[in-house]
Amino acid sequence: DVKVTQSSRYLVKRTGEKVFLECVQDMDHENMFWYRQDPGLGLRLIYFSYDVKMKEKGDIPEGYSVSREKKERFSLILESASTNQTSMYLCASSIQGHYYGYTFGSGTRLTVV
């Protein structure tokens, strides 16, 4: 089975801190994605990447950046955490091509205080 591993299940950070969320997949998938999920708003795409060192903005990239130095790892960076970034963050990966769904990681629940 494809495994997508997110480094932390729960995180509590202070306002203004730089926060790193790590995601690693073990099945050589080309595509990787970062979403946040909030009650009533559903899944919102922050950034995605379809190749090493490539990145594309999603619907809500403001306040975030990403890094993909290796194919298996996709990192989400909150440059200066704010309370409105308190959310569930979900990483996903997929094979190239529209016939394939995503495999999600277990999620990181981030609280910014």
Next chain:
Amino acid sequence: QKEVEQNSGPLSVPEGAIASLNCTYSDRVSQSFFWYRQYSGKSPELIMSIYSNGDKEDGRFTAQLNKASQYVSLLIRDSQPSDSATYLCAVSDQTGANNLFFGTGTRLTVIP
């Protein structure tokens, strides 16, 4: 912007009944459709995919696709309390990056 619409629910059905979950989408050229199940506090899990008009069955689950009407549905037969979850509909955008557009989900409760 591609739209994927689902009734938010909650949808309540008695144990053993058929649960019917519906989804409509705005992009007529969409070709790939997915259903995810998400338990409270957990991440979404892919349960069904469908690409052609008609029905696709997998155990107690049946996905139905009608591209002319731009809707996709999920039927759960013999519903069990363990089926209680939020069900997300997702539609692919055809690019090589395989971007999926998600609905906000329908919350299903199966009453014992």
